[in-house]
Amino acid sequence: MKIWRQPSADEKGKFVDYQVQDISADASFLEMLDVLNEHLVVKDEDPVAFDHDCREGICGACSLYINGRPHGPDKGITTCQMHMRRFKDGETIVIEPWRAKPFPVIKDLMVDRTAFDEIIRAGGYISVGTGGMPDANAIPIPKRDADIAMDAASCIGCGACVAACKNASAMLFVAAKVSQFAMLPQGKVEARERVQSMVSKMDELGFGNCSNTYACEAECPKEISVSHIARMNREFFGSKLISEKEK
Amino acid sequence: MDKLDAKIPQGPLAEKWTNYKAHQNLVNPANKRKLDIIVVGTGLAGASAAASFGELGFNVKAFGIHDSPRRAHSIAAQGGINAAKNYPNDGDSVYRLFYDTIKGGDYRAREANVYRLAEVSNAIIDQCVAQGVPFAREYGGLLDNRSFGGAQVSRTFYARGQTGQQLLLGAYSALSKEIAKGSVEMITRSEMLDLVVVDGRARGIITRDLVSGKIERHAAHAVVLATGGYGNVFFLSTNAMTSNGSAAWKAYKKGAFFGNPSFTQIHPTCIPVHGDFQSKLTLMSESLRNDGRIWVPKSKEDAEKIQKGTLNPTELPEEKRDYYLERRYPAFGNLVPRDVASRAAKERCDAGFGVGSTGLAVYLDFEDAIKRLGKHVIEARYGNLFQMYEKIVDENPYETPMMIYPAVHYTMGGIWVDYELQSTIPGLFVAGEANFSDHGANRLGASALMQGLSDGYFVLPYTVQNYLADQISVAHVGTESPEFDEAEKSAKATIDKLLAVKGTDTVDTYHRRLGMIMWNLVGMGRTGEKLKKAIVEIQELRASFWKNVKIPGKNEMVNMELEKALRMTDYLELGELMARDGLLREESCGGHFREEHQTPEGEALRDDENFSFVAAWEYTGENKEPKLNKEALHFEFVEVKQRNYK
Numbered sequence: 100m101k102i103w104r105q106p107s108a109d110e111k112g113k114f115v116d117y118q119v120q121d122i123s124a125d126a127s128f129l130e131m132l133d134v135l136n137e138h139l140v141v142k143d144e145d146p147v148a149f150d151h152d153c154r155e156g157i158c159g160a161c162s163l164y165i166n167g168r169p170h171g172p173d174k175g176i177t178t179c180q181m182h183m184r185r186f187k188d189g190e191t192i193v194i195e196p197w198r199a200k201p202f203p204v205i206k207d208l209m210v211d212r213t214a215f216d217e218i219i220r221a222g223g224y225i226s227v228g229t230g231g232m233p234d235a236n237a238i239p240i241p242k243r244d245a246d247i248a249m250d251a252a253s254c255i256g257c258g259a260c261v262a263a264c265k266n267a268s269a270m271l272f273v274a275a276k277v278s279q280f281a282m283l284p285q286g287k288v289e290a291r292e293r294v295q296s297m298v299s300k301m302d303e304l305g306f307g308n309c310s311n312t313y314a315c316e317a318e319c320p321k322e323i324s325v326s327h328i329a330r331m332n333r334e335f336f337g338s339k340l341i342s343e344k345e346k
Numbered sequence: 347m348d349k350l351d352a353k354i355p356q357g358p359l360a361e362k363w364t365n366y367k368a369h370q371n372l373v374n375p376a377n378k379r380k381l382d383i384i385v386v387g388t389g390l391a392g393a394s395a396a397a398s399f400g401e402l403g404f405n406v407k408a409f410g411i412h413d414s415p416r417r418a419h420s421i422a423a424q425g426g427i428n429a430a431k432n433y434p435n436d437g438d439s440v441y442r443l444f445y446d447t448i449k450g451g452d453y454r455a456r457e458a459n460v461y462r463l464a465e466v467s468n469a470i471i472d473q474c475v476a477q478g479v480p481f482a483r484e485y486g487g488l489l490d491n492r493s494f495g496g497a498q499v500s501r502t503f504y505a506r507g508q509t510g511q512q513l514l515l516g517a518y519s520a521l522s523k524e525i526a527k528g529s530v531e532m533i534t535r536s537e538m539l540d541l542v543v544v545d546g547r548a549r550g551i552i553t554r555d556l557v558s559g560k561i562e563r564h565a566a567h568a569v570v571l572a573t574g575g576y577g578n579v580f581f582l583s584t585n586a587m588t589s590n591g592s593a594a595w596k597a598y599k600k601g602a603f604f605g606n607p608s609f610t611q612i613h614p615t616c617i618p619v620h621g622d623f624q625s626k627l628t629l630m631s632e633s634l635r636n637d638g639r640i641w642v643p644k645s646k647e648d649a650e651k652i653q654k655g656t657l658n659p660t661e662l663p664e665e666k667r668d669y670y671l672e673r674r675y676p677a678f679g680n681l682v683p684r685d686v687a688s689r690a691a692k693e694r695c696d697a698g699f700g701v702g703s704t705g706l707a708v709y710l711d712f713e714d715a716i717k718r719l720g721k722h723v724i725e726a727r728y729g730n731l732f733q734m735y736e737k738i739v740d741e742n743p744y745e746t747p748m749m750i751y752p753a754v755h756y757t758m759g760g761i762w763v764d765y766e767l768q769s770t771i772p773g774l775f776v777a778g779e780a781n782f783s784d785h786g787a788n789r790l791g792a793s794a795l796m797q798g799l800s801d802g803y804f805v806l807p808y809t810v811q812n813y814l815a816d817q818i819s820v821a822h823v824g825t826e827s828p829e830f831d832e833a834e835k836s837a838k839a840t841i842d843k844l845l846a847v848k849g850t851d852t853v854d855t856y857h858r859r860l861g862m863i864m865w866n867l868v869g870m871g872r873t874g875e876k877l878k879k880a881i882v883e884i885q886e887l888r889a890s891f892w893k894n895v896k897i898p899g900k901n902e903m904v905n906m907e908l909e910k911a912l913r914m915t916d917y918l919e920l921g922e923l924m925a926r927d928g929l930l931r932e933e934s935c936g937g938h939f940r941e942e943h944q945t946p947e948g949e950a951l952r953d954d955e956n957f958s959f960v961a962a963w964e965y966t967g968e969n970k971e972p973k974l975n976k977e978a979l980h981f982e983f984v985e986v987k988q989r990n991y992k
Contacts, residue, residue, distance in 0.1 A: 106903075107903075122623075123621050123623055125620055125621055125740075126621065126623045126624075127625070127738075129625070130623050130624065130625050133623070133625055133854070134623060137852055137854060137855075139898075140852050140896060140897075140898050140907060141850075141852065141896070143898060144898070145898060145899060146898065146906065146907060148904050148906060150413065151587060152412065152417055152419070152586040152587050152588050153417075153419060153421065153422045153586040153587075154586070154587060154625065154626050154628075155422060155628050155629075155734065156734065157421050157422050157508065157510075157511055158412075158417040158418075158419070158421050158422065158586060159416065159417060159421075160412065160413070160417050175733075176737060180734070180737050180738075181737075182737065182738070182740070184740065205557055205904065206557075206903075206904040209904065211413065212413055212414065213413065213414065213534070215414065216414050216415075216416075216522065216532075219518070219519065219522045220522045220523075220525055220526040221526070223519055223522060224477070224478075224519035224520065224522055224523045225476065225477055225478045225519070226523060227473075227476045227477060227520075228398075228401040229394075229397070229398040229401060229473060229520070229803045229804070229807065230469065230473070230803070230804070232469070232472035232473050232475070232476040233472065233476070234472060235431070235471045235472045235474075235475040235481075235489055236431075236433065236488045236489055238475075239483075239486060239487025239488055240483060240487050241483075241487050242483045242484065242485050242487065245480050245481070245482070245483040245487075248478075248480040249480040249482075249505060249506060249512075252479075252480050252505075252512060252515065253506075253508060253511070255511075256414065256416050256417075279478065279480065280478050283478050283480070285475070285476055285477075285478050286478050
């Protein structure tokens with residue numbers, strides 16, 4: 100394996116070669132890295148730092164760029180859901196962190212994705228407090244709309260879309276949240292402010308523009324569709340037009 | 347017994363919470379701004395509490411060990427959340443949800459708390475829908491429900507197989523709103539190392555920044571722990587890798603009593619263990635038992651052939667299969683509560699009827715459901731779970747029955763709290779899985795999400811306020827005090843001591859060894875002898891750990907081995923307390939099964955005369971035996987009887 104090692108954000112990084120042996124085909128990719136780290140610790144070497152937690156593809160923590168692709172070669176899964184049976188015996192695997200300016204490296208394969216949280220804080224919510232809500236069945240929502248909202252809401256915030264994009268654009272991430280709320284009557288109230296505020300925050304944080312290569316959709320572990328970007332664009336331009344008119 | 351006053355409000359069950367709220371103390375808006383609250387953990391309970399406190403106007407500091415609150419392990423809950431809405435008109439009510447939960451917990455939970463949980467359950471669903479949580483809907487546009495174990499009604503709301511994710515993202519969005527407003531300060535990648543108690547009240551915490559290693563002090567008028575469960579003491583569990591019991595354990599060592607530590611939920615439907623490299627286990631949602639049928643072969647010969655791989659399970663005819671849950675429990679069938687289903691699987695496998703290469707698995711079969719409903723319906727209901735299974739096991743569950751086996755999933759035990767969710771340390775509140783409160787000896791499916799959000803949205807905002815009402819005269823609590831000095835010094839000393847060991851074995855090797863002890867001796871089938879043996883073995887392992895553990899690097903860096911080691915020191919003590927608690931409880935109840943105490947049919951045999959109490963353990967000092975305190979459980983509103991799912 101060639102693994103990116105970088106002691107901290109301020110220091111330079113480099114690839115280091117490692118070998119692991121006797122790995123079961125049934126082991127997960129991260130379990131293979133656990134084995135490597137066990138060996139490194141025993142040899143008094145610094146283990147490879149990487150983010151991970153649930154190891155079942157839902158927390159969005161794991162974030163490895165494997166052989167040139169976010170979350171590795173398989174479609175529709177996260178790194179932690181990949182198993183070693185996917186690789187050939189003796190194969191060289193190259194592992195890097197997400198590479199995008201808004202996601203600085205913290206150490207080795209671990210990056211700082213708080214930029215995503217900042218985008219959500221800019222408007223990725225419905226401004227209701229706790230309590231005093233109408234009955235949950237008071238507003239019927241067509242199943243189709245609820246299903247599309249759920250498709251969008253299944254985003255795990257891992258950042259693969261940004262890592263996959265040559266412009267480091269966060270359009271799919273932002274669109275998924277905008278689209279979820281755009282499909283629901285509860286979300287319509289603040290729709291205009293939300294899309295403008297989230298998009299300008301995304302730009303401010305240094306994410307790039309979308310040039311419609313759809314790499315984000317191809318690499319998204321939850322297979323979120325770029326059609327949500329189209330919906331966000333419609334929301335965005337619509338909101339701009341209304342704002343212009345009101346001036 | 348003074349310390350264990352549960353402070354249950356007077357009056358009929360259905361009026362207790364209303365009465366409490368009517369008479370509690372409040373803090374006026376101007377004074378709220380002067381009061382600080384620390385919330386440790388930002389999963390469902392913590393995020394919903396922090397957001398709600400922020401909305402009310404308190405100053406909140408929230409702490410999480412992840413890079414973002416959205417990664418807390420609540421996110422992995424799959425199946426759903428219960429509420430007594432009775433939308434399907436199938437006979438549900440607040441009382442029935444309360445009753446099912448008390449019965450499901452095998453009469454070892456406090457009536458008043460459980461009733462309140464059922465009472466606020468409906469408001470949770472309303473709240474989440476208002477936040478834009480995309481629950482599953484029917485074609486008419488209204489919310490859909492499904493069934494879960496231990497209930498004969500359909501009261502579970504869900505968002506595909508990702509309900510926990512959607513509810514957490516709802517709470518995370520509410521929290522984000524408050525962070526943006528400035529009412530909540532969010533501190534990420536930060537782990538609590540100790541609780542600070544000043545003049546008998548919880549006044550702050552010591553944390554470690556997981557990036558820089560910096561040890562920090564934080565003070566407040568009240569502290570809320572919402573730090574989840576401690577199932578990872580077993581090493582292999584369905585918990586996330588960093589889920590841990592340290593915050594609760596530190597609170598225990600500072601004087602908070604620990605309630606029913608041995609009450610562990612072993613979930614019946616997990617993907618079986620398949621290698622010694624394995625780092626964690628994966629749950630297959632209980633919702634699968636709505637349509638899947640559980641079976642093993644009727645004869646040992648067939649089971650052996652299947653284990654050797656010479657017989658394909660799909661070739662075994664119907665009459666040679668034993669649908670043992672349907673056989674033993676005709677009324678509830680495959681939807682018996684988790685403890686019952688887990689034990690029945692273990693019984694069949696121990697008797698030699700298990701399947702899979704290890705013989706430690708049973709089938710969860712969808713053949714009938716696919717025939718009845720069509721593959722597309724099953725795919726719509728459970729598609730993501732089937733995909734997850736196929737990725738891990740490399741078998742297609744639409745064609746070959748799923749293999750499942752019980753695994754550690756949840757801890758009903760936790761910090762003892764009263765009706766206000768306050769621990770025995772004034773000003774320390776504990777919410778969600780971290781407290782012991784609502785699930786007795788066994789939690790029903792889809793109740794963890796309900797409890798987390800109930801505590802965070804609808805209970806703590808009232809009860810913490812009641813506590814803070816007489817704290818308005820206390821100015822901002824500072825971090826310059828001997829108590830903070832001492833707590834910080836002791837946290838640093840532990841780190842130095844760990845780094846100085848420089849032994850030969852990694853933290854994980856110890857964790858695996860502890861896990862084996864816990865699973866074999868404090869697991870599904872416990873005996874007095876096994877539990878005594880566990881206590882000795884854990885003590886030996888603990889001594890060995892402090893002599894032999896190897897941790898590379900230093901404190902002032904990203905050091906995951908050090909993080910694991912710090913958690914491990916607590917597991918090595920907590921595991922022993924779990925064994926002690928199991929040993930004390932000379933009865934079987936819910937997930938706590940003492941083999942000495944069972945009915946002739948092999949069901950859990952409670953001893954209500956002697957054990958109808960909460961065991962609340964009190965720390966007495968290092969290497970000293972903890973002191974047992976008892977909170978007697980009084981059942982005024984339900985008739986206590988042997989659980990019957992037949």
